[in-house]
Amino acid sequence: MWIVAAVACLxxxxxxxxxxxxxALWNTHRMLGLLGGSVAFILLGVLLVWLGxxxxxxxxxxLAGSLEELREDQRQVSNAP
Numbered sequence: 001m002w003i004v005a006a007v008a009c010l011x012x013x014x015x016x017x018x019x020x021x022x023x024a025l026w027n028t029h030r031m032l033g034l035l036g037g038s039v040a041f042i043l044l045g046v047l048l049v050w051l052g053x054x055x056x057x058x059x060x061x062x063l064a065g066s067l068e069e070l071r072e073d074q075r076q077v078s079n080a081p
Contacts (some may be wrong), residue, residue: 014044 018037025033061067 011044014041 018040022030022033022037
């Protein structure tokens with residue numbers, strides 16, 4: 001839970017930082033600031049999705065241990081005299 005709160009705070013800080021950058025560049029390079037902020041958030045989103053998918057793929061399947069136990073029980077029953 002603390003990690004989720006920390007990530008939320010960091011994302012809010014990034015949003016406020018991008019807003020401050022856009023406000024600073026508003027009179028001179030308005031589109032550059034808007035596009036740069038958008039690209040940064042898109043890249044951050046893609047990175048977070050990639051990290052999330054990578055962590056989900058490394059986990060064993062749902063009820064993998066139970067299914068393996070059932071296979072072992074079935075094997076033992078079929079080998080019984």
